[in-house]
Amino acid sequence: MDPIEALEEISFWLERSQAPSFKVQAFRKAADAIHQLAPEELRRLVDAGRVTSLKGVGARSGEVITQAMADAVPDYLADLRERGKEALAAGGGTLRTALRGDLHSHSNWSDGGSPIEAMVAAARTLGREYLALTDHSPNLTIANGLSVERLEKQLGIVEGINASLEDIRLLKGIEVDILEDGTLDQTPEMLARLDVVVASVHSKLRADRQTMTQRMLGGIRDPHTNVLGHCTGRLVQGSRGTRPESEFDAAKVFTECAEWGVAVEINSRPERQDPPDNLIKLALDAGCLFSIDSDAHAPGQLDFLQYGAERAEALGVPKERIVTTWPLEQLTEWLSLKK
Known part of the structure; x- marks a missing residue:
């Protein structure tokens, strides 16, 4: 060997x-x-x-x-x-087998630990049909966020990988910060060139309810946004300690996600488990689509999707409303509606 x-x-x-x-x-x-x-x-x-x-x-x-x-x-x-050989999660088997891809992952271009090629190789091993590469945007300096120039170079690498592979599609993406004024932390021209835009709040998570709500609504209403990432920002375990949920008007946020065609991410990282169960139920009632994502920062973490599938299945989220169960053609058609 x-x-x-x-x-x-x-x-x-x-x-x-x-x-x-x-x-x-x-x-x-x-x-x-x-x-x-x-x-x-x-x-x-x-x-x-x-x-x-x-x-x-x-x-x-x-x-x-x-x-x-x-x-x-x-x-x-x-x-x-x-x-x-043992599953990571005890439940969620039906949804786990239905998942085709992942719209949130990081490489060593930002705060991930492995090259893009290693992430793609692991996704192929796991049988994924597509993987979105969503490294951070420039405002998140602690995570080595990508400037326009660095993202431009990364897009060339993604194109090269896609040209060499037929059994998986690497989607061009970004996890873009929703800034304090509700705008997205990348130029509209660059965002328009991407396949997937995951918009997330990473700073001032303890802002008051009204401020946080308006900030999130700004990100949701941006025509480039496809997915609202880890919406509460909470941490429930892990080496970084714990962090409470951000306060915002969840009913209003999820209503606008449904109206603007923005999927609510079910973040599968064990330390996040975000959104909490009650908010997943609220988003379900609001008519939202969902994206079960790994938020992987290393190849082995791509299999964290099992945890998200377990929670979604337990809460009765229908498969047809989970965009990461969709075939690539259906997914890209949905993504293109925002371009």
Whole structure:
């Protein structure tokens, strides 16, 4: 087995199971370390039992490399594959199998941890028909948001990937900040060139109810917006701690989402679970469409869609109102209505 592929697959399974980031990075660093070597040099080190002399290769990753070089599936990887046969979520099986794609993911162009190509490869492995690349907009400097110039370069890479693949479509997208005045944090000209625009609030989440409502309505009414991302901004668990829901007039916000054809995101990240159940029910009653998204920042997190499917199915969200269950042709037709 190719040792780099073995190390990358281990990273995938660890990310999927929400293992600590340092553990995931240990295997990615080992993959980077041996990627720099000529095959014969790696063979020499393995045969001499000195592969751990490489910077970034520890005892466990060295064992994986050695076993892979012996043309075997490493024991550690075999164990992770076996554990990976179990679903992440106990429920939601019907919707999980109906999901065709994901409209919210990040790469190392902003605050994700992996190259675009690695995200696409993982999406293909999971059987996705489409994946939207939605790195952050420039206002979110802490997340290395993309300027017009950087986004322009990224679009060229997306076009190149799509030209080389037939079994998956990488959609051009952005997670754009809804600024304090309700405008979107990217030029209208650039937004018009994208397939998918996920609009989200990332700052001043404790603003008063009226201020936050008007801000969100501005983003929803922008003709480029397709999806309202993680609408309450809450955090319910995880390394960043917890954060309460933003206060806004949810009935008004969801009514306008339905009127403007903006899907409400069911964010599948375990630490977000956003919107909460009562707001999903309110959006359902308002006639909204939904988008079950992973908000993945690493390849293994793309499988977090299972959590969103579990919640949506438990709350009775119909499959036909979830845009990420739609075939690509139907999805792109809906997206094009906003262009």
